[in-house]
Amino acid sequence: MLTSSGERKANEDFLDILISSDRQDFILCDGLGGHGNGDVASRFVTETIKEALEKEMSVEESIMEAQEKLLEKQKEEHAENSMKTTVTCLELSGNKARFAHVGDSRIYHLKKQSTCREVRITVFRRCW
Numbered sequence: 001m002l003t004s005s006g007e008r009k010a011n012e013d014f015l016d017i018l019i020s021s022d023r024q025d026f027i028l029c030d031g032l033g034g035h036g037n038g039d040v041a042s043r044f045v046t047e048t049i050k051e052a053l054e055k056e057m058s059v060e061e062s063i064m065e066a067q068e069k070l071l072e073k074q075k076e077e078h079a080e081n082s083m084k085t086t087v088t089c090l091e092l093s094g095n096k097a098r099f100a101h102v103g104d105s106r107i108y109h110l111k112k113q114s115t116c117r118e119v120r121i122t123v124f125r126r127c128w
Contacts (some may be wrong), residue, residue: 012038023093036082
């Protein structure tokens with residue numbers, strides 16, 4: 001996976017991969033640097049989603065749980081206006097793929113001998 005800091009000094013992206021016997025899950029969060037503590041949010045959300053997926057929760061349920069826990073963390077740390085991130089998840093199982101995202105992070109579907117096609121389906125509209 002490739003990440004980029006863009007025009008920012010620091011890269012606030014965080015990613016992880018969960019591999020089991022029947023599926024692979026890819027989680028990428030892009031902290032919102034302009035809000036402060038985007039790096040904290042991206043790591044926290046990635047780790048929370050991974051833990052939920054390990055408990056056999058769906059991608060959608062995992063994202064919702066991460067959102068709830070991040071909102072709690074923001075409140076505990078008086079950081080309601082900071083610690084924000086986007087999230088993109090991809091789950092591969094057999095010949096099927098499921099994905100979900102919050103915010104403007106993207107998943108690209110690449111095929112041999114063809115042009116790149118961007119896959120952008122908004123599953124959740126609320127961004128942290």
